[in-house]
Amino acid sequence: MNALTRHLSRLLLLIPLWICTAQAQTEDYTDNLPGLIKQIFPQATEIKTRLDNPPVWPVYQVTELIGYAFLSGDYVQLPGFSGAPYQLLIGIDRDGLYRGVKVLEHHEPIFLHGLGPEPMHRFTEQYPGLDLRHPIKITSATVRNKGSGSNVYIDGITKATASAIVLNESVMLSAVQAAQKLGLIPHRTPPAQVRSDIFEPTGWQSLVDDQWAKALKLSDAEVDAAFSDTTASKPDSSDTFIDMRFAYLNVPSIGRYLLGDEHYTRLMAQKLEPGEHAIAVMNAGPYSILGDNFVRGTPPDRLALEQNGIQIELRDLDFYSSVDPQLPADLPHFDEFRLFRIKDSAGFDPASPWTLKLVVSREQGYLRPDIIRTFSSDYSLPERFFIISEPEVADTTPLWMQIWQQRATKIGVLLVGLTLLGAIIFGHRWVTANPIRFRVIRWSYLLYTLVFIGYITQGQLSITNVFTIIQVMIGSASGSILLIDPVIFILWCFVLLTLVLWGRGYFCGWLCPFGVLQEIAAEIATRLKIRQRRIPFRIHRRLWGLKYLILAGLVGVSFYSLSAAERGAEVEPFKTAITMGFVREWPFMIYAALLLIAGLFVHKFFCRYLCPLGAFFAVIGHFHLFRWLPRRSECGSPCQLCTHRCSIRAIEPSGEINYRECIQCYECEVIYRDDHQCVPLINERKGKRKPVQVIAKAS
Known part of the structure; x- marks a missing residue:
């Protein structure tokens, strides 16, 4: 035990060293700016x-x-x-x-x-x-x-x-x-507003004659001529290369004709945010406006919209993915009919002229870059369709929204996983009624946490997230930064909810990827018949306090220097073991490996005694609403089975569950429901005495 104490003291001494190293990483760049500019x-x-x-x-x-x-x-x-x-x-x-x-x-x-x-x-x-x-x-x-x-x-x-x-x-x-x-590029004109009160019934020929639907029609010969000075390969010949038409849809006269009243209303009310725009692009030629590798909902590589010399992003609306188009009867047949969105933050002005460009690329061979040529058609609409005034400047699209859109699939899988965990929580009596079923369910979920939440989505929560929350609470940072990583945000929402309801356990016992690594270490120890060391309970209780001291020190440092606190947070091995996948400098590797080795002899050693995030959850979740892990009057006196079997040592000798330390692993509840393990149930099965069920109070 003295050796263990010495090792813990050495580990704690590393925190000031990490903090000092962090202080040295902040350099004063102002004096070196001329030299840096010279490098550029x-x-x-x-x-x-x-x-x-x-x-x-x-x-x-x-x-x-x-x-x-x-x-x-x-x-x-x-x-x-x-x-x-x-x-x-x-x-x-x-x-x-x-x-x-x-x-x-x-x-x-x-x-x-x-x-x-x-x-x-x-x-x-x-x-x-x-x-x-x-x-x-x-x-x-x-x-x-x-x-x-x-x-x-x-x-x-x-x-x-x-x-x-x-x-x-x-x-x-x-x-x-x-x-x-x-003055290197033009200033964008303040965007005009579309007049929704003007509707002029029209038809396809009228759209073409009035140039409200513009054309870009190319033959193979015209395209070949554009590549005549290159060595790029040429596609198979046909009379028409592309027959493309495009139109601006927000104007009711155009949008209602092309989409029909129902879909135009759906576009404006459901698909476009205020200030956003939509254009339709139609094509009847063999050259696709999208390309073979196009992904729905993303910017097309073969189309570019320019206004005032600046390219404005187009993004596919995937408008007809769930409903059939209701195209007008006099509309010519088009093989492709796609709608594209222009975001409010792009600064697009529908009342000013703009250009739609078609990008054509040809390969020169595997080791040589593609050659590209662009073909364009200009577009403009009458001023009577717009209110040209000085509108309120809109904010740019939040970055967090872009990130959430890019990670939609991972968010969906995470939500399914959290829903399953919710089902396990509310159905825990059924889950724990059969020891084999419980083991299959628990280990399946732990592997999901390690592989998907940990290594695939990088969803390991950390005490550094707490520093960010503190910065937001004291007004030093905007609340929008909490949304930058959707996986971390969703996990925090779920964990905070479970903290209020049941305490810290459901993160530490089910959703912590490094916690799963420690569970695996303990399982390996069992398979190798490595005897777990049982620290005397009075010393065990004192060692609990270490993680609270680490938490207090890190939070205090964060008010003085956020960088120093983040460096001190290296007491958590999460970055090394999960974020970096054990590919890092050797001191961090050794530290993480030692913690896992310690877990072979003391179950979840780091979680018990050193984890500042676990300490934070224990403090926040202290006044949780439900204490629903079942207990009997015999628990603690005379039966001590669960106290000795609890691998995290969260059950007091009195039989009460310490919910500040409990990780809600349900191992004690499996014993509680098994008439071959629980002593009162064994006595009942043998006809000695009927067990009495009570709910344990938090210590």
């Missing part, structure tokens, strides 16, 4: 004094202005996963191309204490040469060639998707604002 513009000979309006550093090569450098924080303040924004140094040239992006300051835990800064720096190295007028998307597995369509794709960061999305949005939004203020 290596040919620069002079960096002028920073301007005030707009806040940029002009960069010169001798007497020629070659570009500008600026800080993202002077234009946007998008909160990252930690709640704090990135501070980026961005360089653009006079043609509107990125020259470089450097991360000056950030507080993302995954880069500070997990993956390290290298993946983040590799991510920013992809920006030089990209055009700030075009949307930049995190790479999709369906994209064969990242530059062969209307959208530009860059590689994401494995295990740091949310942080990469925020970084990318910070780059794009700040660059567009700076370029507009510098």
Whole structure:
């Protein structure tokens, strides 16, 4: 026992070391800005004094202005996963191309204490040469060639998707604002409002004659001519390459004709948010407007909408996925009829002219990039359809909403899993009535937690999440940062609900991936016949207090320095064992491995004595509403079976359950219902005495 105490003391001494290391990671970049700008513009000979309006550093090569450098924080303040924004140094040239992006300051835990800064720096190295007028998307597995369509794709960061999305949005939004203020790209016209009170009955021919439905019709010969100066391969020939028509749908005269009254009303009321727009694109030619690898609900790579020289994102509405279209009788036959959304944040003005471009790409061979050519058609509508005024500026689309849309499948699987856990909770009497059935159900769910929640969705809750919540509560961060990671947010909502109802147990016993690893360690110990060490109960109770001391220290440090608290939170092995999958620097690997080895001899050693998150849940869940694990009057006196069998040692010698330490594993309830294990039931089966059921009180 003295050896165990010495080892615990050494582990606790590591916390101040981690905190001090974190303090050293924050560097003052202000004095080194000229050198960093020179790295972005290596040919620069002079960096002028920073301007005030707009806040940029002009960069010169001798007497020629070659570009500008600026800080993202002077234009946007998008909160990252930690709640704090990135501070980026961005360089653009006079043609509107990125020259470089450097991360000056950030507080993302995954880069500070997990993956390290290298993946983040590799991510920013992809920006030089990209055009700030075009949307930049995190790479999709369906994209064969990242530059062969209307959208530009860059590689994401494995295990740091949310942080990469925020970084990318910070780059794009700040660059567009700076370029507009510098006059490199036009300012967007304030959007006009569609007049819903004007409806002029029309037909297909009238739409075409009035140019409310524009055409882009190409023959194979015209397309081949565009590639005549290249070595790109040519497709099989036919008379028509594409016969495409497109129209703006928000105007009632156009939308009601093409969609019908019922679907037009559905589009405006259910599918479009206020300020959003929809266009219809129809095609009767052999060249698809979508492409073979198109995924419903995503931006098309073969279509691009431009207004005032800036590309505006189109996103498939997948409008007719559940109902049949009601197309007008005089509408020509089209093989493709798709509706696309333009978000409010895009700044699209329906009363100003815009251009729809068709992107055609041809392969040059496996090792050579595709060649692309664009063909365009302009579009505009009469001013009488719009109210042209100075509308209220709308906020940009929240990042958390984009992330939730991208992770819809994982969210769905998580919700199904939590629903199943809810069924287990409310049906626990049936689950525990048969020991074999209980074991199958429990271990199946634990494996789901480890594999899906832990390794697939990176849903390991951590004490660092508590730091973020504290920052929101004291007003240091926006509440929207809690929504950045949907899996973490949903898990927190579920866990907080169970805390109020039943206490800490359902996270610690069912939803903690590292907790599952400890359960597996204990199972391995049983199979190998490794004897579990039973710490004397009076010492066991004192060791409980260690995790509360760690919790208090980390929370206190978080008010002084969030980075230091996040570094101190490395007392949790979660990043090493779950987030990083045991691919990390050797000190962290050894620490996590030692905790799991300790679990071979002391069941869930870390959970019992060191876990600050478990301590937090124990404090918050102390006044829970229900204490429904069944007890009998014989429990504790004279029967001590459950007290000795409780692997987490949450049952007092008196027989009472300590719900602050209980992980709701139901092992004691299995004994309670088994007339071959529970002593009172055995006595009843033998005709000695009828058992009395009571509900244990919390200690």
